[in-house]
Amino acid sequence: MNRMWLIAWHEYAMRVLKKGFLLAVAALPVFVIAMVGLGAFIESTERDDRPLGYVDVAGALGDPRPPVAWARGPDDVGAARLVPMARFGSADEALAALRRGEIQAYYVLAPDYAQTRRVELYYLKAPGGNATRQFWSFLQVNQLGGLDPAVAERATAGSNLTVRWPEGTPGGAREFSPRTFLSNFLPMILAMANIYVLISTSSTLIEALVTEKENRTIEIMLTSVSTEQLVIGKVIGIVGMTLTLLAGWAALSVAAVWIGGQVFHLAILQNVRVDGGMALRMLVVAIPSLVLLSALVVALGITLSDAHEAQQTSGLFVLPSVAPFWFSMLIFQNPASPILTILTMVPLTALTMLALRLMLSAVPGWQVAASAAITALAAVGATWLAARAFRLGLLRYGKKLSLREIMGRSA
Amino acid sequence: MSAKTWLVLRHELIITLTRPSFILAALGLPLIAGLIFGAASWLAPDTPAGAVGTAAPSAAPGLKREGFVDYAGIIHELPPDLAQGMLSEYPDEDAALAALRAGEISAYYVIAADYIDSGELTYTNPAYTLVGTGDQSWLMKQVLTANLLEGDRARLERFWNPMNLEQRPLQADERRDMASPLAFYVPYVTMMLLYATIMMAGSLLMNSITTEKQNRVLEILLGSVHPRELLAGKVAALGIAGLVQTFCWVGAGYVLLRLAGQRISLPADLQLSPSIIGWGLAFFALGYAVYATLMAGLGALAPSLKEASQGVTLVIWPLIVPLLFIWAMAEQPHAPYTVALSLFPLTSPTVMVLRLSLGGVPLWQPLLALALLALTAVLVLRAVARLFHAQVLLGAQGAITPKVLVRALMGKA
Numbered sequence: 001m002n003r004m005w006l007i008a009w010h011e012y013a014m015r016v017l018k019k020g021f022l023l024a025v026a027a028l029p030v031f032v033i034a035m036v037g038l039g040a041f042i043e044s045t046e047r048d049d050r051p052l053g054y055v056d057v058a059g060a061l062g063d064p065r066p067p068v069a070w071a072r073g074p075d076d077v078g079a080a081r082l083v084p085m086a087r088f089g090s091a092d093e094a095l096a097a098l099r100r101g102e103i104q105a106y107y108v109l110a111p112d113y114a115q116t117r118r119v120e121l122y123y124l125k126a127p128g129g130n131a132t133r134q135f136w137s138f139l140q141v142n143q144l145g146g147l148d149p150a151v152a153e154r155a156t157a158g159s160n161l162t163v164r165w166p167e168g169t170p171g172g173a174r175e176f177s178p179r180t181f182l183s184n185f186l187p188m189i190l191a192m193a194n195i196y197v198l199i200s201t202s203s204t205l206i207e208a209l210v211t212e213k214e215n216r217t218i219e220i221m222l223t224s225v226s227t228e229q230l231v232i233g234k235v236i237g238i239v240g241m242t243l244t245l246l247a248g249w250a251a252l253s254v255a256a257v258w259i260g261g262q263v264f265h266l267a268i269l270q271n272v273r274v275d276g277g278m279a280l281r282m283l284v285v286a287i288p289s290l291v292l293l294s295a296l297v298v299a300l301g302i303t304l305s306d307a308h309e310a311q312q313t314s315g316l317f318v319l320p321s322v323a324p325f326w327f328s329m330l331i332f333q334n335p336a337s338p339i340l341t342i343l344t345m346v347p348l349t350a351l352t353m354l355a356l357r358l359m360l361s362a363v364p365g366w367q368v369a370a371s372a373a374i375t376a377l378a379a380v381g382a383t384w385l386a387a388r389a390f391r392l393g394l395l396r397y398g399k400k401l402s403l404r405e406i407m408g409r410s411a
Numbered sequence: 412m413s414a415k416t417w418l419v420l421r422h423e424l425i426i427t428l429t430r431p432s433f434i435l436a437a438l439g440l441p442l443i444a445g446l447i448f449g450a451a452s453w454l455a456p457d458t459p460a461g462a463v464g465t466a467a468p469s470a471a472p473g474l475k476r477e478g479f480v481d482y483a484g485i486i487h488e489l490p491p492d493l494a495q496g497m498l499s500e501y502p503d504e505d506a507a508l509a510a511l512r513a514g515e516i517s518a519y520y521v522i523a524a525d526y527i528d529s530g531e532l533t534y535t536n537p538a539y540t541l542v543g544t545g546d547q548s549w550l551m552k553q554v555l556t557a558n559l560l561e562g563d564r565a566r567l568e569r570f571w572n573p574m575n576l577e578q579r580p581l582q583a584d585e586r587r588d589m590a591s592p593l594a595f596y597v598p599y600v601t602m603m604l605l606y607a608t609i610m611m612a613g614s615l616l617m618n619s620i621t622t623e624k625q626n627r628v629l630e631i632l633l634g635s636v637h638p639r640e641l642l643a644g645k646v647a648a649l650g651i652a653g654l655v656q657t658f659c660w661v662g663a664g665y666v667l668l669r670l671a672g673q674r675i676s677l678p679a680d681l682q683l684s685p686s687i688i689g690w691g692l693a694f695f696a697l698g699y700a701v702y703a704t705l706m707a708g709l710g711a712l713a714p715s716l717k718e719a720s721q722g723v724t725l726v727i728w729p730l731i732v733p734l735l736f737i738w739a740m741a742e743q744p745h746a747p748y749t750v751a752l753s754l755f756p757l758t759s760p761t762v763m764v765l766r767l768s769l770g771g772v773p774l775w776q777p778l779l780a781l782a783l784l785a786l787t788a789v790l791v792l793r794a795v796a797r798l799f800h801a802q803v804l805l806g807a808q809g810a811i812t813p814k815v816l817v818r819a820l821m822g823k824a
Contacts, residue, residue, distance in 0.1 A: 035735060071530045098581070119574040124581050132576070139573035143566060147559075150527050155559040155570070159532035161548060166508060169537040176539065184541055335540070361540045 004229040004236075007221075011237025016244055025248035028196065033256065051084040052131055053094045053106030054138075060113040065149065067138035068156040074163050074176035082134055091122075098124060107135055169362050174275060182257070183274045184359060187282050191355035193249060194286065195321050197242055202297055202318070205238060209301025231298055231387040238294040278358055281368045282351075288376040289351040295382035302390045320348035324356055335361035344371050347378035415636050419644025427615060427652040437656045441663030475547060478507045478519035483526035486558050498554065511535065520551050604657060606730055606761060609699050612653025613706035616645055617723070620710030639796045646703045653699070690767050690777055697781065698760025700788040702726065708795040729757035737765065744769045754780050756787035 015021060056064075069082055086103055088094040094106040105123035110116060119139075121132075137156050144152035163176040176184065212218050221230060261269035323343075330337050335357070343353040344363070350371045357363045427433055478499045479486065489498055499516065501507040507519040518536035523529055532555075538545030560567050623629045632641060705726045733740065733752055740749045744766045753763040753772075759780040766772050 038736070095581075117569070117573060117575050118577065120577045120579050122579045122581055126578075126580065136573060140570055143569045143573055144560065147561075151559050154527050154530060155556050157530060158552065159526075159555065160530040161532050161534060163534045163536055163539045163546075163548075165537050165539070166511065166535050168512070176541065359541055362537065 003225045004233040007225065007230055007233025008236035008240065011234050012240040012244075015237070015241045021241075021245075025245060025252070028193075028249060029252040029256065048104045048127065048131075049083055050102065050104040051086040052127070052135060053086045053088050053097060053103040054135070055088050055091050055094050055106060055108045056113075057090070058109065058111045058113060060109050061139075061142045062145070064138070064142045065152070066141075067134050068141050068153050070133070070137060070156075071158045071160045072178050073161045074178070074181070081130060083131070085138060095122065098122065105131060165362065174278070175273075180273055180275065182269075182272050183278070186274060186279060187355035187358040190246075190282050190286060191321075191352045193246055194289070194351055195318065197245060198293065198318055198321055201242070202293070205297045206301040209234075209298060213302065227391045228387045231295075231302075231390050232383060234298050235291065235294045235383055235386070238297060239290050242290050242294065281358060281363070282355065284368065284372040285350055285354050285375055288372060288379045289347070292347055292375060292379035292382050295379060295386050299382060299386035299389050302386060320346075321352050324349050324353035327353075328356060328360075331356055331360045341367060345374050347375045350375050413640055416640045416644040416647075419636065419641055420648045423619065423645050423648035424651060427619075427649060428655065433615075433652065433656070437659040441660055445663065445666075474550070475517040476515070477547060477550070478510055478516040479551065480504050480507050480519065480521045482524040483522050485522060485526060486554060488558065488562060489554060490557065493550075498550070508535070511537075518545075518547065520548075522555070603734075604661070606734060607660075608653045608657045608695065609702045609730065609760070610727065611656050612649045612699060613703045613726075614723070615652055616649040616703050617706040617710040619645060619649065620707055621713060624710065639792075642704070642707055642792070642796055645707065646700060650696075650699050650703060687767050691764050693781060694760045694764050694777075694784065697784040697788050701756065701760075701784065701791050702730070704788070704791045704795045708791075708798050711795070711798045729755075730761060733758050733762045733765075740765060741769060745771065750776065754783065756780075756784045759784055 064085075064087075067082055067085060083104075086097070088097065088106065091106075091108055094103070094108070097103050098106055104125075105121060105127040108120045108122065110118035110120070113119070119135075121127075141152055141156040144155060147155070161177075165174040167173045174180075174184075218230070225233075257269050257272050260266045261272065327340065327343065331340060334340075340353065340357060343349045344357065344367055346353075354363065354368065354371060474497060476497055476499070478501050480501050480503060486500070499510070501510060501519065504519075504521055507516070507521075510516050511519055517538060518534065521533040521535070523531035523533075526532070532548075532551070534548050534551070536545060536547075556570070557567055560570060620629070623632070706723070709723065709726060740746075740752070740762065743749060749762065749766065752758045753766050754776065763772075763777055763780045767777060
């Protein structure tokens with residue numbers, strides 16, 4: 001048993017205690033932050049905080065109330081950003097201010113506004129959608145002259161809507177609001193991270209195993225350990241490496257959320273709450289999935305005869321992990337469809353399908369439990385298969401093993 | 412084109428087009444996609460027409476019974492056109508939850524006691540999904556607003572529609588109206604097609620050279636063909652193969668859409684002028700020449716397909732970066748960074764085509780971009796042809812790093 005852990009530690013240390021691994025941990029978050037930063041930069045080049053002008057020659061608004069910041073719904077992660085309103089006595093004055101760059105645009109209420117509600121918007125460069133939304137709410141609140149100001153403001157702003165699933169819903173209690181916006185995407189983030197790990201590491205791992213087999217290192221190792229110890233040790237090492245990678249990304253994400261929310265005061269990153277139940281449902285399927293994939297990587301690495309073939313075959317893992325995305329529309333339209341339940345139970349598609357379903361709709365607890373159990377059984381089976389393939393293929397350099405041979409009784 | 416180049420081209424084209432893996436990729440993948448598409452359409456239930464976007468409560472056919480708990484005492488009356496029992500009041504949350512569990516209602520709202528100040532409205536709905544399906548909260552919004560406005564119908568009508576806006580731009584606005592899906596999809600599809608074709612043909616070329624190098628066929632070939640003739644023949648043949656594959660995929664996509672009953676009906680104001688097609692072909696040809704030649708260079712440098720595939724990342728970065736910012740660039744096609752990327756030779760094949768399909772590009776810009784791209788193509792072709800000598804092709808290089816690639820292209824490999 002000690003030797004198995006020795007192999008696991010060696011496999012883990014060989015991959016994790018390297019500069020390349022640290023780079024792999026840092027590369028994805030750095031890339032995401034760079035993309036978000038660049039997006040924010042482009043957004044900031046478009047942002048215009050100059051006042052919005054308006055001309056009300058007919059006096060339809062009287063002594064107007066200021067515009068009202070609109071309330072937030074479950075998917076409004078950013079707070080309303082209001083710009084000052086500037087009133088002009090005539091269209092000429094507003095035009096001069098626009099040309100001087102003092103305002104970003106101005107609205108002119110037609111003389112017959114009370115009857116026609118006609119408004120003209122003048123600009124040199126079209127203002128953003130928020131400007132129109134702000135002027136819309138400005139006009140709305142000023143239609144409510146006789147009402148109590150607090151009531152008028154509430155009617156204009158609307159409700160801060162929080163949606164909930166009650167206890168006893170197949171997916172458990174859950175909240176949809178700006179503060180849970182990020183955590184609702186957690187299953188998908190985990191599934192995407194899993195696919196990224198698969199794409200970036202599976203071919204390298206398979207090739208490393210094929211090379212070990214080709215250069216006969218394995219023969220030397222087998223003089224002191226059993227095939228089962230070697231295979232299980234390698235699987236544990238690879239699972240450990242993947243978990244370390246995911247934990248590294250999780251730690252960096254937590255740090256990024258804290259810095260973004262507390263230091264840069266980004267609305268989307270403030271009061272972020274993680275739904276523990278949902279995270280647990282994902283983890284019970286994610287961990288056996290990782291073991292299963294690691295065992296399959298080892299089995300393929302042992303079975304295949306050359307590195308070129310190994311590289312082509314690694315795509316086999318990625319396809320089932322991505323396939324559930326093709327059924328996304330079905331999840332919206334018919335979340336209870338049997339095909340979705342089946343794909344949640346199939347070990348290689350289970351993780352992505354569960355992530356999509358958890359994110360988009362409710363998943364009964366029994367399905368999560370069944371999926372976890374089936375995937376765990378498959379992981380044990382794949383490890384057994386890898387050990388058997390390993391024993392059979394030991395002395396067969398340059399020749400592929402067929403599945404029939406691995407499953408047959410001749411071993 | 413010399414006779415030997417023509418011979419290489421013909422041979423390479425026949426070998427590639429008749430290879431089972433090519434036929435599978437060109438025809439098999441659309442077939443699999445078609446089967447999955449068919450299965451998904453077959454499994455998906457029909458959506459009743461008119462279930463979405465109906466404003467009047469009485470006219471919404473899919474309306475479900477809901478309840479509400481009004482701790483703020485705001486709701487005094489319900490819309491007269493709302494059928495009896497569609498929105499029932501409950502004294503507290505427990506009663507509403509019991510009704511929900513008994514199946515009497517599908518969801519319920521709780522209006523907070525301090526609603527006027529806080530605006531807190533909780534919607535308990537087990538059918539709600541992240542993308543908003545099952546959401547009927549617009550009805551409560553109407554009811555709350557009507558009650559806050561004390562049921563004054565004239566004022567309510569003015570409140571819902573406070574302006575009929577007419578836009579008066581004082582100068583031609585260079586920004587695109589991204590509200591129209593067409594404004595996004597036309598350049599997006601153009602850019603993706605170009606990217607996919609360049610990538611497919613370039614990968615075929617790299618694989619071909621690496622394989623021939625590994626099995627030493629290249630040694631025999633170089634005994635009778637000049638490296639430049641060999642490279643030119645291969646680049647042209649695999650470019651044609653890449654185009655064939657793209658046409659198969661585009662054709663399959665079109666057929667699938669027709670089968671699904673979604674005709675591609677292009678609006679009258681959409682005109683893909685012959686000049687844009689001409690520019691597109693010119694940028695594609697030169698862009699392909701640059702990238703395919705670079706890929707061939709990778710194939711020549713790398714000892715095996717593994718190292719060559721790792722090196723691809725170095726080469727295709729300039730093609731990937733514009734794809735990540737396509738939305739921002741399509742919205743601001745004349746911003747300084749978009750113009751710079753559309754002139755830079757490694758990004759111009761995609762970004763300039765994107766800008767041209769959006770319109771308003773001064774003539775000197777595509778001409779300059781094309782000239783720079785042609786110059787780059789010539790320089791890259793010369794640099795890579797230099798790599799096609801026996802020493803590099805047969806020597807054992809290690810992993811392809813940026814340093815190795817740059818040194819090789821500078822003739823120092």
